[in-house]
Amino acid sequence: MRANTFKDIAEYIVTRRSESGDSQESLAIKLAAYDVLFENLDSLTISRWERGKISPNLIRQVSLIEFFNDQPQQLLCDAAFELKQLPSINSFLKMMGQQLNYNHVMGAHPYISQDTISFDKLSKNADEAESMYGWIANYHTNLTKGREIWSKCFIKSLAQADSTDVSFYLVDGLLAGHIFIIKVSEPTFDALSKNQLNDQQLTPEHLIPADEPGCLYMLSTYLGGKHVTEDFLSQLLVTLAETKNNIAFGYKARSDIGVKLMDFLSGEVVHVGEALQEKMEGAKYQGKRRSYVSFKLRRQSLISSSLFLNLTRSCK
Structure with missing residues (x-):
């Protein structure tokens, strides 16, 4: 600029x-x-x-x-720049409040007070990262009720790529949230979104350098409470928007909060997983429980979304 x-x-x-x-x-x-x-x-x-x-x-x-x-x-994103048509995010904040107080599958961490506001944010270079890769693998396996089994070695191998972005949120030593984003070519991104390539089939060879045009794919994420929500979302959205080389962003939402977030960002539904019978399993989409709902969000759509603009303007 x-x-x-x-x-x-x-x-x-x-x-x-x-x-x-x-x-x-x-x-x-x-x-x-x-x-x-x-x-x-x-x-x-x-x-x-x-x-x-x-x-x-x-x-x-x-x-x-x-x-x-x-x-x-x-x-x-400069709060001094007047945007006459920017809607408020009151409905989004209300949704997040409801979801984060629901249960730990949806977001609220069962062992951490929702009034907690302090946390430690660690990168993939932290000494503790090694053990946390195992926690992420366990979280994902449990979240999918064993339909998708991840290993610590699988997570670690992808984290080692320079273009992979990893953050851990700790409250009093407890892992209260994480974000794990990889960068892939658009054809690989589309294959992942449509489940033509399963997430657990990813190898480091599928990943591309950060300075190459490609798509950001959120392999795994967890929001453990209100105390990390604003930082989590701000980092996520700014990471996606900061360069034209990031053509699009997407993920497989495997819980309701992931679907609701993309509703606010106007993400495009690319594919849906198998129908599930259990009431609390997977993500609810069009009245049915699904093992996942794949979303794609173009960079232009992200930057012009009211959620992105409100969150980033409030942080400046």
Whole structure:
């Protein structure tokens, strides 16, 4: 992002168009060629944007900022930048409060007070990481009731890749949450999402370097209470948005909270797993319990989501 600061999207468009030497008409033509989001765009609409009469929707704002070679997350996530159409996240916070107080399968850690606000955040380079890989494997095997059996060696081998992002959240020595994200090519991502490649069939050879274009796939995650929720989500969302090389993000939601989170982020359902009979097993989708629900979220959709913008703006 260049050094300029802007009051709102109207001031941004006026400034960047002036710098580029474009007329409103020529900018409309270039934007229409740049992204299908601007199909049938005309100079009158750009004039109304610049005068603040109307504002482009959030996903259009993301694409427009990228057209001018700026970083949309840096601009839109600045609380000083006015966003007239940003909905509140009260419904999301209410959902999280309900889910995190439900039971440990859904998120609430049974041994930690929900009033706890302090925690230690460890990376995969921490001395304790070795044993925690075993805990993650056990958690996943238990979560799926043995339908998917992971091992400590499997988790460790994937964690060793430079592009793998791992965080552990500890409260008084108890593992109260974790996040485990790998980076793969888009074809591998699609194969994982559709279960053409099972998660436990992943090897380090499937992973790609962080600086290559690809998709972030959340292999495993757990939210153990309100005390880690904001940090957890902020890290997750910023990690996804910080570079154009992250084309998309996705995961297999194996519990209700994972499905509800993607509802708020407007994630695309790619595939669903087998139907389950037990009331508390798997994830509920369209009235049925499923072993998993696979989601895909494009980077542009993420950055323009009200959840991402509200969470990141509140942290600055």
